[in-house]
Amino acid sequence: MIEIGGAAEDVIELEIGPVAHGGSCVARDNGRVVFVRHALPGERVRARLTDTSHDRYWRADAVEVLRAAPERVVPPCPHAGAGKCGGCDWQHASLAAQRRLKAAVVREQLRRLAGLDRPVEVEAVNALPPAPSAPTPSTPAPSALPPDALPLDALPPDTRSPGEGEGLGWRTRMRYALTGQGEVGLRGHRSHEIVPAADCLIAHPLVRAAVAGRILPPRAASAAGDASAGGDAGDSDTAAGRAGPRANPRANPRVEPRTGIEVQAESVGEISVGEIEVAASVSSGAVVITRLPGTSAGAGAGPASGVPSAAGIPSAAGVPAAVGADSVSGSAAGVSGFDAGVPSGPGAGSEAESEIVEVVRERRFRLGPGVFWQVHPGAPETLVDAVLTGLAPRAGERALDLYAGAGLFAAALAEAVGPDGTVVAMESDPAAVASAARSLGDLPQVSLRGVRVSPGSLRGLAGTGADIVVLDPPRAGAGRAVMLALLALRPRAVAYVSCDPASLARDLAVAVAQGYSLVTLRAFDLFPMTAHVECVAIMVAPGHGSR
Ligand SMILES: C[S@@+](CC[C@H](N)C(=O)[O-])C[C@H]1O[C@@H](n2cnc3c(N)ncnc32)[C@H](O)[C@@H]1O
Numbered sequence: 001m002i003e004i005g006g007a008a009e010d011v012i013e014l015e016i017g018p019v020a021h022g023g024s025c026v027a028r029d030n031g032r033v034v035f036v037r038h039a040l041p042g043e044r045v046r047a048r049l050t051d052t053s054h055d056r057y058w059r060a061d062a063v064e065v066l067r068a069a070p071e072r073v074v075p076p077c078p079h080a081g082a083g084k085c086g087g088c089d090w091q092h093a094s095l096a097a098q099r100r101l102k103a104a105v106v107r108e109q110l111r112r113l114a115g116l117d118r119p120v121e122v123e124a125v126n127a128l129p130p131a132p133s134a135p136t137p138s139t140p141a142p143s144a145l146p147p148d149a150l151p152l153d154a155l156p157p158d159t160r161s162p163g164e165g166e167g168l169g170w171r172t173r174m175r176y177a178l179t180g181q182g183e184v185g186l187r188g189h190r191s192h193e194i195v196p197a198a199d200c201l202i203a204h205p206l207v208r209a210a211v212a213g214r215i216l217p218p219r220a221a222s223a224a225g226d227a228s229a230g231g232d233a234g235d236s237d238t239a240a241g242r243a244g245p246r247a248n249p250r251a252n253p254r255v256e257p258r259t260g261i262e263v264q265a266e267s268v269g270e271i272s273v274g275e276i277e278v279a280a281s282v283s284s285g286a287v288v289i290t291r292l293p294g295t296s297a298g299a300g301a302g303p304a305s306g307v308p309s310a311a312g313i314p315s316a317a318g319v320p321a322a323v324g325a326d327s328v329s330g331s332a333a334g335v336s337g338f339d340a341g342v343p344s345g346p347g348a349g350s351e352a353e354s355e356i357v358e359v360v361r362e363r364r365f366r367l368g369p370g371v372f373w374q375v376h377p378g379a380p381e382t383l384v385d386a387v388l389t390g391l392a393p394r395a396g397e398r399a400l401d402l403y404a405g406a407g408l409f410a411a412a413l414a415e416a417v418g419p420d421g422t423v424v425a426m427e428s429d430p431a432a433v434a435s436a437a438r439s440l441g442d443l444p445q446v447s448l449r450g451v452r453v454s455p456g457s458l459r460g461l462a463g464t465g466a467d468i469v470v471l472d473p474p475r476a477g478a479g480r481a482v483m484l485a486l487l488a489l490r491p492r493a494v495a496y497v498s499c500d501p502a503s504l505a506r507d508l509a510v511a512v513a514q515g516y517s518l519v520t521l522r523a524f525d526l527f528p529m530t531a532h533v534e535c536v537a538i539m540v541a542p543g544h545g546s547r
Helices: 095-114 205-211 233-239 379-391 408-417 430-439 455-459 480-487 501-513
Strands: 011-020 024-029 032-037 044-051 057-067 122-124 173-178 184-187 194-196 251-255 262-265 275-280 287-292 356-360 363-367 398-402 422-426 446-449 468-471 493-498 517-525 534-540
Touching (some): 011 057, 011 095, 024 057, 032 044, 095 122, 095 501, 095 517, 173 205, 205 275, 205 287, 356 379, 363 408, 363 430, 379 468, 379 493, 379 517, 408 468, 430 446, 455 480, 480 501, 493 501, 501 517, 501 534
Parallel strands (some): 032 057, 122 517, 262 287, 398 468, 468 493
Antiparallel strands (some): 011 024, 011 044, 024 032, 044 057, 173 184, 173 275, 184 194, 275 287, 493 534, 517 534
């Protein structure tokens, strides 16, 4: 018997069944479905009920394992477990078992929601970073790096990202909550409770070094002097768990005297206490800490929708802006190509001083604060490779990059279709569009559109059509209307990059109904220890099956 903690009340004994989407397993108690965390299929556990508010299902945490699965391991992180940090879901499973569980979830979602039944393998991705690139004029020179953000080769071996093997030390973007005392922490699962956890083991060593021992007292008011802003400990801890506006950390960076690390001021007019986002570049070794308004996406959010409960499930930096119209306002909105007034030279743009530089395939991506970037160091190369292999772009083709972020796929597509081809990249976050403009200025075949992807904006492309499409939407997926509009352009092949197998399956079902076939589905373990998984699905139009 393995004791893993817990209280005596509301505890039931359960046989654990299959894995469910979202980091729990399914059990039954007198016919009622119970979603159980901290358990594994085939186990018998005692579980403490954590949510009995729904008629059709309850939630529970395994607090004692009566019969352990062979895949069970001791969680490497002391903060993992029932009632503790909610950021990781599978620390108690071996990495191989985690991947099998995620594969089962992807397979089940495809089968149930898209009628596509096929074996799925979740591939390991090496987190070992590439060698740091030589500094260039706009890459922070080593002498300018803060003391806590050492170049990687200066880090002792045991603080380097361990990569494949342990599934730790991979996360280069973290959103931390601050306790009332200003300690750096993470939230419990579906909870506002903050667990002091500056030593989170999935965070990249550069991130951990940047927050170690750091105290960041909550601010009493925003930069604009918002009279409603709370400043006491209670406000801070409570507000931090709620869904809220996207951080706008683009005002007034200041440099902390102790470390030299930049701390961005919070956005004007927002409640000011509660959270920081830490972004580290494995390419340059630079780290930027951004103080965010005291709100968050709360428990259960996923990779592209904000930070989850705690350990910040992927994409803290990828929270989509709330955009209500097809065209967004902002410095880069409405950009069409690179000659529309968007600064593109080195050092141009108001964000140049606080940008993070990431290098992929020898291209330097210059990211403003809060701009989406994949959180796993191996993700950009892995995903670009999967997309290019799947689409097999040809010189002169017309390509679309939807939900383009800072232009990761647009750049790769542009190189592939060459100067006689075209790439239209659509992205609704003006800061991401501006980052793309700064990073892809040497690719005149790319046309950046600061627009929301919608049936309307896609209909605007009807005249030219598209040969190949990459879409990489937020967690909610593209949706039926967008799928229909993009398929109406009759691309010969579509690469759908997704962090949520359920929304992926729903959107693939639309493509299948339009006659498209799923020719490849690859799944990557870009979020070890969590329930999240990244997929790349390649769909082809009728008659293009063999490519
Ligand atoms: C998962 S990220 C992908 C970014 C990019 N493809 C990459 O890999 O770096 C999703 C992106 O979609 C953007 N976005 C969200 N909703 C959008 C919409 N309706 N139209 C256009 N872009 C949107 C977000 O700002 C974010 O940059």
